[in-house]
Amino acid sequence: MQTEPRGPKFRRRAEARPEEVLDAALALFVEKGFASTRVEDIASRAGLSKGAVYLYFPSKEAILEGLVQRAVVPxxxxxxxxxxxxxxxxxxxxxxxxxxxxxxxxxxxxxxxxxxxxxxxxxxxxxxxxxxxxxxxxxxxxxxxxxxxxxxxxxxxxxxxxxxxxxxxxxxxxxxxxxxxxxxxxxxxxxxxxxxxxxxxxxxxxxxxxxxxxxxxxx
Amino acid sequence: MQTEPRGPKFRRRAEARPEEVLDAALALFVEKGFASTRVEDIASRAGLSKGAVYLYFPSKEAILEGLVQRAVVPxxxxxxxxxxxxxxxxxxxxxxxxxxxxxxxxxxxxxxxxxxxxxxxxxxxxxxxxxxxxxxxxxxxxxxxxxxxxxxxxxxxxxxxxxxxxxxxxxxxxxxxxxxxxxxxxxxxxxxxxxxxxxxxxxxxxxxxxxxxxxxxxx
Amino acid sequence: MQTEPRGPKFRRRAEARPEEVLDAALALFVEKGFASTRVEDIASRAGLSKGAVYLYFPSKEAILEGLVQRAVVPxxxxxxxxxxxxxxxxxxxxxxxxxxxxxxxxxxxxxxxxxxxxxxxxxxxxxxxxxxxxxxxxxxxxxxxxxxxxxxxxxxxxxxxxxxxxxxxxxxxxxxxxxxxxxxxxxxxxxxxxxxxxxxxxxxxxxxxxxxxxxxxxx
Amino acid sequence: MQTEPRGPKFRRRAEARPEEVLDAALALFVEKGFASTRVEDIASRAGLSKGAVYLYFPSKEAILEGLVQRAVVPxxxxxxxxxxxxxxxxxxxxxxxxxxxxxxxxxxxxxxxxxxxxxxxxxxxxxxxxxxxxxxxxxxxxxxxxxxxxxxxxxxxxxxxxxxxxxxxxxxxxxxxxxxxxxxxxxxxxxxxxxxxxxxxxxxxxxxxxxxxxxxxxx
DNA sequence: TATGAATGAGGTTTCATTCAT
DNA sequence: TATGAATGAAACCTCATTCAT
Structure with missing residues (x-):
């Protein structure tokens, strides 16, 4: 009846998630433009659900910002x-x-x-x-x-x-x-x-x- | 009771309307981008109603096409x-x-x-x-x-x-x-x-x- | 300078106009349905301008009414x-x-x-x-x-x-x-x-x- | 200050939603005709928002098709x-x-x-x-x-x-x-x-x- | 953390109707 | 009488964002 809190099933490398979102977004923005890219497209290309994207970025625009940020740092x-x-x-x-x-x-x-x-x-x-x-x-x-x-x-x-x-x-x-x-x-x-x-x-x-x-x- | 002579509701100026629409559209497309420009914006900048724009161009995209056409002819x-x-x-x-x-x-x-x-x-x-x-x-x-x-x-x-x-x-x-x-x-x-x-x-x-x-x- | 009021150029059988509108409307309503028939379609099939239709019928619906009326009389x-x-x-x-x-x-x-x-x-x-x-x-x-x-x-x-x-x-x-x-x-x-x-x-x-x-x- | 327990904004009922939409649509189409029925009417009769209807049917016409399909299967x-x-x-x-x-x-x-x-x-x-x-x-x-x-x-x-x-x-x-x-x-x-x-x-x-x-x- | 069902604002397009000419 | 340019309401559809689970 109870769900023993077992160790994480797999914990799919939660750390790299934002990067994956950025990668997916970059590819899609370049291919189709910012406006024509749906958040859901980004999510599924990054192997996430739409909602999960919003765990890492507060908005679609923030993804774009993150993209530029990442390019700028190096x-x-x-x-x-x-x-x-x-x-x-x-x-x-x-x-x-x-x-x-x-x-x-x-x-x-x-x-x-x-x-x-x-x-x-x-x-x-x-x-x-x-x-x-x-x-x-x-x-x-x-x-x-x-x-x-x-x-x-x-x-x-x-x-x-x-x-x-x-x-x-x-x-x-x-x-x-x-x-x-x-x-x-x-x-x-x-x-x-x-x-x-x-x-x-x-x-x-x-x-x-x-x-x-x-x-x-x-x- | 009085009939204040307001500006005429309809202005009849078949003349150069398409050109005016193109001018307005060009300005707005450059300023705000194609997607962010509402047809109504174009219309009002050209001094027309939204519907009137569709007398001259069958769609918003057609306006863009017209714009390029016009630039190309000369x-x-x-x-x-x-x-x-x-x-x-x-x-x-x-x-x-x-x-x-x-x-x-x-x-x-x-x-x-x-x-x-x-x-x-x-x-x-x-x-x-x-x-x-x-x-x-x-x-x-x-x-x-x-x-x-x-x-x-x-x-x-x-x-x-x-x-x-x-x-x-x-x-x-x-x-x-x-x-x-x-x-x-x-x-x-x-x-x-x-x-x-x-x-x-x-x-x-x-x-x-x-x-x-x-x-x-x-x- | 003045426009001498000459006799009517032709006075295109003004009497039969409503009938012609009804004929045109009937054909189009049957072919495309009421909603899909534009008043302008009716007008041009009847050989009139859009505006002229409104000289004979106050609205598109009135044309339909006229149609039924006409069928009913005989x-x-x-x-x-x-x-x-x-x-x-x-x-x-x-x-x-x-x-x-x-x-x-x-x-x-x-x-x-x-x-x-x-x-x-x-x-x-x-x-x-x-x-x-x-x-x-x-x-x-x-x-x-x-x-x-x-x-x-x-x-x-x-x-x-x-x-x-x-x-x-x-x-x-x-x-x-x-x-x-x-x-x-x-x-x-x-x-x-x-x-x-x-x-x-x-x-x-x-x-x-x-x-x-x-x-x-x-x- | 108080959090009046209003009805939940989102109801999660993936169950038979398409069926409910079809039911609502059928009733409205019969009552008012296809053209006079707004997608929003269908939605609210089915207890959904306008947008949700489009989760199940890609267009208003698709709803009509679904209706006929459903009638045809039995x-x-x-x-x-x-x-x-x-x-x-x-x-x-x-x-x-x-x-x-x-x-x-x-x-x-x-x-x-x-x-x-x-x-x-x-x-x-x-x-x-x-x-x-x-x-x-x-x-x-x-x-x-x-x-x-x-x-x-x-x-x-x-x-x-x-x-x-x-x-x-x-x-x-x-x-x-x-x-x-x-x-x-x-x-x-x-x-x-x-x-x-x-x-x-x-x-x-x-x-x-x-x-x-x-x-x-x-x- | 993660999901995906649900929301609703916003914009294009159509067309009956009006009215200056 | 007649024209047709102009108006503007109305409705479909998209999609970023939210939130119950």
Whole structure:
């Protein structure tokens, strides 16, 4: 008659639950958008019941917040260290950073958050603000400093560091955007490596044919 | 007892109603997103009743379609002519095209449609497909050809034309994106002109300090 | 500057307009039901504008009322005369009445109103009441009297006149109903005449084989 | 401050909810018609909230379908067995079938579905088709066979079995129809039993007075 | 902790009716 | 008389959230 309080039947790793919810939510938000994703979808993809989701997150929006939070933490903890206070020719650093970024962008997890923010920013502006504060406002100044140093030390022409960041990173972003939004991919496929190589060549040495040729042509 | 001459209940203005609806919808879709915009909002901003909107568009989605259609038509009608079959040094053309694009992008109407598409593409993929078909698939090949010519005629280094398009346009897109999504604007403000100038300098002649320095450094 | 009041351009037979509206409405109500018929449909089928319909009928419901009214008038004016006060063997009369009714029922116009009433009675019970008052309450008593006379004069068995009316008319109604509602038609087609012949044979002389045979079989 | 024990906001009764919804819907559809019945009406009559109805049925139309389905199932499961392959004088069988049918038709539940179909067939023709397929196409052939046998074995005159079905059942249907649609009821009330008795007398032996009389009259 | 039945606000769409012209 | 642009009420359906169990 009585139900002896036996030890937990299994205690399905209760600790990892919020993470699983976030994983499920991220996948679905990216696939279908925030609004079109039902809480029940998230729950069942995470292997939970709808109600259980609310044990971990007070609302659907909170899941999105949690998503951005989770993406933000490693940035703060990690990185930048090897960029900061760097002196010397910044070109090798930029090369490797660009390649790293390009590689990251092909990992689905990395772009998901910015993609989400681009879409949902209107509905949740605080989120975009948070992402900016925690991620962009930390990374951009470092890059800016790197370029400034490059100019100061004569490695670079005298260009505007802030604007130049756009010239460095913009092509990669556009590349992703064209592929993601419009399905426009170069003949050879996404080809992130080729894009970066092509871009670095232009970035450092310019689009124009070398001086000698130009003088010749000008004749 | 008195018949105060109130404003007429019905205003008869068949004229440009659909245009007005589109204008109102564009503004609201950009401001609040498609889903969060109620048809009634559109109606009242256009000075109509909810029902009247349905005299001109069979559904809310049709309004969005109409919006993209309207943005697409001028592209087909308009230009490219002055780009096609262009021969000679492409650099001046690229300069002016870039300046033109940059100028266009500061006009609210122009960016609105792509911004909308980036957000709503998930929910209405046909729209993005249409925009791609009608706009991008017309413009990109022309640019590609321009660059190919530049390479063939020795004005440019031997670079990949398709990928190079991203190096040319990407920075401007990123500039807009940073401003729009994250509110990140250079210290001097949007400064589209300065951005383009900075970018063109890098684009044509590279980020690196002139050859002389580099030879020196390479030593 | 002034618009001389010229004679009417054409004065498109303004008199017949209500009739045309009723015709259009009847066709559409039967085809699509009352609720699914838009006033604009009626108008355009009648060759009018939506607004013009309201010059003749104050509401959509009034059109339906007009329809029933119009169907009711001829009944009151016409008929019954030749049935009333009939004496002598009623069988020939019933035969010809039944054939007439059957013929009438194949005319689309005649069944339309009862069909409408069967469907819409719930929404407009007064209409059914009116039809009953003006049509059925006039016709049924006459039939009842006819049968009563037949019994009194020894032509018929002693049966209940009111209930017998159902035995006389029911099969024809069911025949129509099966065809109209369920599309169930005998192998030979609607075959109204055959149905009536078959039914009259049963009605007057019974389904059972003649007495002589029955006695034989009973042996 | 006090927590008055109000009725629980949520009642958990997964049991027979769909059945209750169907019951409520049937009652309302019959009373007010399909279109005039709001889903919320159904819900509250079933003791649910509007939204809960959609837990069991994906749409209002699905409720109607469910209604017809539910009416159809017992037919397939049930009877006909005792009719099929019957040999011998069919008259007792017809008598009892007719009495059974008449009895059934006085049960509110039974007529409701056909009544609904007559009304809504225009809007949902598939429903009428389903009812025909599952019910009528099963019952009618059996009746037809029964009559054929009666003719073959000399119990009946040589009549058309398909048409004769109408002569057998029609009066009962008309009786219901007159009562339901026009409120026309014999002086003695619905009197289903009397109707059937009167009809059976006519059906088997005819309306006309017995042979002897007729011979006399014919003289 | 976990479930999932139940709630109810909110928005799109239809269309009878009105009325300025 | 005639038009048809405009109105606005009404109802279906979705889904985030709650809570009895």
């Amino acid at each position: 940035i703060a903890a990690n990185a930048l260290g090897f960029l900061s206070n760097y002196t010397g020719d910044p070109r090798p650093v930029i090369s490797s950073v660009l390649k790293m970024v390009a590689h990251q962008l092909t990992q689905p997890g990395t772009v998901a958050i910015p993609k989400l923010l681009i879409r949902e920013m209107i509905h949740f502006p605080e989120l975009a603000a948070m992402y900016r504060r925690e991620v962009l406002d930390r990374v951009l100044p470092v890059l800016e400093q790197l370029i400034s140093n490059g100019v100061a030390e004569g490695h670079f022409r005298p260009i505007d560091p802030q604007l130049t960041i756009r010239s460095i990173v913009g092509p990669i972003v556009l590349h992703m955007l064209m592929a993601e939004v419009f399905g426009i991919v170069p003949d050879e496929g996404l080809a992130m490596e080729r894009l970066v190589d092509n871009h670095l060549a232009i970035l450092f040495d310019g689009l124009s044919a070398p001086q000698s040729d130009r003088r010749f042509m000008a004749t | 592209i087909a009608a308009n230009a490219l002519g002055f780009l096609s079959n262009y021969t000679g040094d492409p650099r001046p053309v690229i300069s002016s095209v870039l300046k033109m694009v940059a100028h266009q992008l500061t006009q609210p109407g122009t960016v609105a449609i792509p911004k909308l598409l980036i957000r709503e593409m998930i929910h209405f993929p046909e729209l993005a497909a249409m925009y791609r078909r009608e706009v991008l698939d017309r413009v990109l090949p022309v640019l590609e050809q321009l660059i190919s010519n530049g390479v063939a005629e020795g004005h440019f280094r031997p670079i990949d034309p398709q990928l190079t398009i991203r190096s040319i346009v990407g920075p401007i897109v990123l500039h807009m994106l940073m401003a729009e999504v994250f509110g990140i604007v250079p210290d001097e403000g949007l400064a589209m002109e300065r951005l383009v100038d900075n970018h063109l300098a890098i684009l044509f002649d590279g980020l690196s300090a002139p050859q002389s320095d580099r030879r020196f450094m390479a030593t | 009944i009151a004016a016409n008929a019954l005369g030749f049935l009333s006060n009939y004496t002598g063997d009623p069988r020939p009369v019933i035969s010809s009445v039944l054939k007439m009714v059957a013929h009438q029922l194949t005319q689309p116009g005649t069944v339309a109103i009862p069909k409408l009433l069967i469907r819409e009675m719930i929404h407009f019970p007064e209409l059914a009441a009116m039809y009953r008052r003006e049509v059925l309450d006039r016709v049924l008593p006459v039939l009842e009297q006819l049968i009563s006379n037949g019994v009194a004069e020894g032509h018929f068995r002693p049966i209940d006149p009111q209930l017998t009316i159902r035995s006389i008319v029911g099969p024809i109604v069911l025949h129509m109903l099966m065809a109209e509602v369920f599309g169930i038609v005998p192998d030979e087609g609607l075959a109204m005449e055959r149905l009536v012949d078959n039914h009259l044979a049963i009605l007057f002389d019974g389904l059972s084989a003649p007495q002589s045979d029955r006695r034989f079989m009973a042996t | 037919i397939a499961a049930n009877a006909l067995g005792f009719l099929s392959n019957y040999t011998g004088d069919p008259r007792p069988v017809i008598s009892s079938v007719l009495k059974m049918v008449a009895h059934q038709l006085t049960q509110p539940g039974t007529v409701a579905i056909p009544k609904l179909l007559i009304r809504e067939m225009i809007h949902f023709p598939e429903l009428a088709a389903m009812y025909r397929r599952e019910v009528l196409d099963r019952v009618l052939p059996v009746l037809e066979q029964l009559i054929s046998n009666g003719v073959a074995e000399g119990h009946f005159r040589p009549i058309d079995p398909q048409l004769t079905i109408r002569s057998i059942v029609g009066p009962i249907v008309l009786h219901m129809l007159m009562a339901e649609v026009f409120g026309i009821v014999p002086d003695e009330g619905l009197a289903m039993e009397r109707l059937v008795d009167n009809h059976l007398a006519i059906l088997f032996d005819g309306l006309s007075a017995p042979q002897s009389d007729r011979r006399f009259m014919a003289t």
